Amino acid sequence: xxxxxxxxxxxxxxxxxxxxxxxxxxxxxxxxxxxxxxxxxxxxxxxxxxxxxxxxxxxxxxxxxxxxxxxxxxxxxxxxxxxxxxxxxxxxxxxxxxxxxxxxxxxxxxxxxxxxxxxxxxxxxxxxxxxxxxxxxxxxxxxxxxxxxxxxxxxxxxxxxxxxxxxxxxxxxxxxxxxxxxxxxxxxxxxxxxxxxxxxxxxxxxxxxxxxxxxxxxxxxxxxxxxxxxxxxxxxxxxxxxxxxxxxxxxxxxxxxxxxxxxxxxxxxxxxxxxxxxxxxxxxxxxxxxxxxxxxxxxxxxxxxxx
Ligand SMILES: [Zn+2]
Numbered sequence: 102x103x104x105x106x107x108x109x110x111x112x113x114x115x116x117x118x119x120x121x122x123x124x125x126x127x128x129x130x131x132x133x134x135x136x137x138x139x140x141x142x143x144x145x146x147x148x149x150x151x152x153x154x155x156x157x158x159x160x161x162x163x164x165x166x167x168x169x170x171x172x173x174x175x176x177x178x179x180x181x182x183x184x185x186x187x188x189x190x191x192x193x194x195x196x197x198x199x200x201x202x203x204x205x206x207x208x209x210x211x212x213x214x215x216x217x218x219x220x221x222x223x224x225x226x227x228x229x230x231x232x233x234x235x236x237x238x239x240x241x242x243x244x245x246x247x248x249x250x251x252x253x254x255x256x257x258x259x260x261x262x263x264x265x266x267x268x269x270x271x272x273x274x275x276x277x278x279x280x281x282x283x284x285x286x287x288x289x290x291x292x293x294x295x296x297x298x299x300x301x302x303x304x305x306x307x308x309x310x311x312x313x314x315x316x317x318x319x320x321x322x323x324x325x326x327x328x329x330x331x332x333x334x335x336x337x338x339x340x341x342x343x344x345x346x347x348x349x350x351x352x353x354x355x356x357x358x359x360x361x362x363x364x365x366x367x368x369x370x371x372x373x374x375x376x377x378x379x380x381x382x383x384x385x386x387x388x389x390x391x392x393x394x395x396x397x398x399x400x401x402x403x404x405x406x407x408x
Contacts, residue, residue: 111254128227263331347393357388
């Protein structure tokens with residue numbers, strides 16, 4: 102799953118000058134690469150029913166594509182040395198943007214819907230550049246380190262959720278300043294689809310340290326349980342669900358029907374209570390956990406509001 106967090110940047114004067122300069126150069130390169138693509142079509146394509154019998158044939162050249170355009174970059178840096186002052190992956194990403202926009206025009210998106218002829222961009226409408234790969238530790242304290250721009254002050258108004266890695270950083274110039282959008286990814290848990298009839302997910306607030314001392318230690322550490330819970334919570338919130346942590350105390354021992362404690366070993370997988378309640382041990386515990394969450398003030402407040 103990928104999610105994106107946007108933060109405001111507080112670059113210094115030198116960094117602002119540099120980012121502005123990059124945007125100008127990247128915009129010029131974008132327009133140049135796009136023109137190169139159009140140029141090929143204008144020279145090498147002709148409607149079948151309107152081809153003149155005698156026509157001038159231009160020098161044939163291969164249709165420029167992502168790879169051939171990418172190969173032009175080293176030469177660009179020789180003829181226009183100031184382009185070497187842009188981080189190479191940021192410059193390469195411009196080639197990719199041209200590819201994406203041309204593909205959408207010629208082939209359409211995944212649904213086959215084609216967009217209009219790509220437009221050349223004016224300098225003031227070219228506002229974003231992308232670092233397609235960043236180190237996971239690029240964010241330290243209130244600073245983000247970006248290759249060739251250095252450390253830029255960032256306003257972390259909310260923390261990066263545990264268990265997520267920073268994959269890409271895009272920098273956008275807006276009317277009120279510069280922003281960084283971090284795309285965050287986790288690879289461990291599938292996306293939650295809220296296709297069940299519930300508004301909340303309840304999880305046991307397990308004492309990881311306590312469990313880690315038992316013979317279950319290895320599997321608990323392997324699972325990275327607290328990291329899992331953090332990812333689950335982030336995912337659930339993105340899906341519009343409420344997450345509630347509840348105390349795990351005696352959830353498997355107590356009867357979910359009458360509340361009496363029915364002691365059992367971990368190996369006993371069935372809950373049998375004198376009150377007649379008989380069900381799978383985990384099912385019983387899950388009902389207890391749900392009931393505990395229902396007693397939480399936040400849920401009460403919510404259900405009161407709905408009344
Ligand atoms: Zn009972």
